[in-house]
Amino acid sequence: MSFVRYEEKGHYAIMTIDRPEALNALNSQVICEIGEAIEAIDLENIRCLIVTGAGHKSFVAGADIAEMAHLTKKGGERFGAEGSAVFRKLARMPIPVIAAVNGFALGGGCELALACDIRIASENARFGQPEVGLGITPGFGGTQRLARIIGTGKAKEMLFTGSIIDAKEAYRLLLVNDVYPAEELMAAAEKLAQTIANNAPIAVQNTKRAVNEGKQVDIDSALTIEARYFGDCFETADQIEGMAAFLEHRKHGAFENK
Missing domain, CATH: 3.90.226.10 (2-enoyl-CoA Hydratase; Chain A, domain 1)
Known part of the structure; x- marks a missing residue:
């Protein structure tokens, strides 16, 4: 280019x-x-x-x-x-x-x-x-x-x-x-x-989607969108590691984007 x-x-x-x-x-x-x-x-x-x-x-x-x-x-x-x-x-x-x-x-x-x-x-x-x-x-x-x-x-x-x-x-x-x-x-x-x-990529991306999509609809619909992206983060490697690190009082390892 x-x-x-x-x-x-x-x-x-x-x-x-x-x-x-x-x-x-x-x-x-x-x-x-x-x-x-x-x-x-x-x-x-x-x-x-x-x-x-x-x-x-x-x-x-x-x-x-x-x-x-x-x-x-x-x-x-x-x-x-x-x-x-x-x-x-x-x-x-x-x-x-x-x-x-x-x-x-x-x-x-x-x-x-x-x-x-x-x-x-x-x-x-x-x-x-x-x-x-x-x-x-x-x-x-x-x-x-x-x-x-x-x-x-x-x-x-x-x-x-x-x-x-x-x-x-x-x-x-x-x-x-x-x-x-x-x-x-x-x-x-x-x-x-x-x-x-440095933060969990799936969580960051889902947060961006929730904000952007939520702005286009009424508050009740927006909260439904937020709940969907919140749930979508669970059972990911990043969520499992992030919460395990918190409960074990240690710094989380590198997030894997999966």
């Missing part, structure tokens, strides 16, 4: 959008390569994924305007559908995904971060959906995920004005979980990924 780097570190992996000369902007090839990288992840071994951008200026500055400028209506709809499908694939991964936002996360870059489970940011990070200033709407999930994360009123304000917020405001709005000095961001992301990877 030309614009996406992928590296495994034990039970977690790092996917880096690597197009720094264009501030990691998303063109059709980058979007395709993100999808290919997701498809290639060994989910039997990898328990958490970090997504970040190359360099120190930009996570992903947005979709590639030079590529979009001459699209027809059908071409625009197709481009939006392609990006949305890849971001949906990322959001639906069974393993947790952390966005390490190391600079500009605008337009498609903000939407990429929104598709992740957890977002942490460097102090120089900037978030926004400035598409209305270009005569278009967000097309990769921004109108839907932003409102679900920060609330409808504030999301509409950001979407209608195209305003850009800094990391401090993103933290206040609960758009990001934590903010770090730029030089500490990746170490913090990797520490978080390792902590997640």
Whole structure:
């Protein structure tokens, strides 16, 4: 792949959008390569994924305007559908995904971060959906995920004005979980990924499924979903070892993902 780097570190992996000369902007090839990288992840071994951008200026500055400028209506709809499908694939991964936002996360870059489970940011990070200033709407999930994360009123304000917020405001709005000095961001992301990877993989994945599926239904249905995934953890090697270790007052052994 030309614009996406992928590296495994034990039970977690790092996917880096690597197009720094264009501030990691998303063109059709980058979007395709993100999808290919997701498809290639060994989910039997990898328990958490970090997504970040190359360099120190930009996570992903947005979709590639030079590529979009001459699209027809059908071409625009197709481009939006392609990006949305890849971001949906990322959001639906069974393993947790952390966005390490190391600079500009605008337009498609903000939407990429929104598709992740957890977002942490460097102090120089900037978030926004400035598409209305270009005569278009967000097309990769921004109108839907932003409102679900920060609330409808504030999301509409950001979407209608195209305003850009800094990391401090993103933290206040609960758009990001934590903010770090730029030089500490990746170490913090990797520490978080390792902590997640050290836990029982089936339990972590079932927890993600319960949260995501439960958000789509009423509370009674959601509690039924939770009970199903809770029960699904029993009789697994990880549950047996985890509870045995607790009862024997010892540290659990390595979880086996089975």
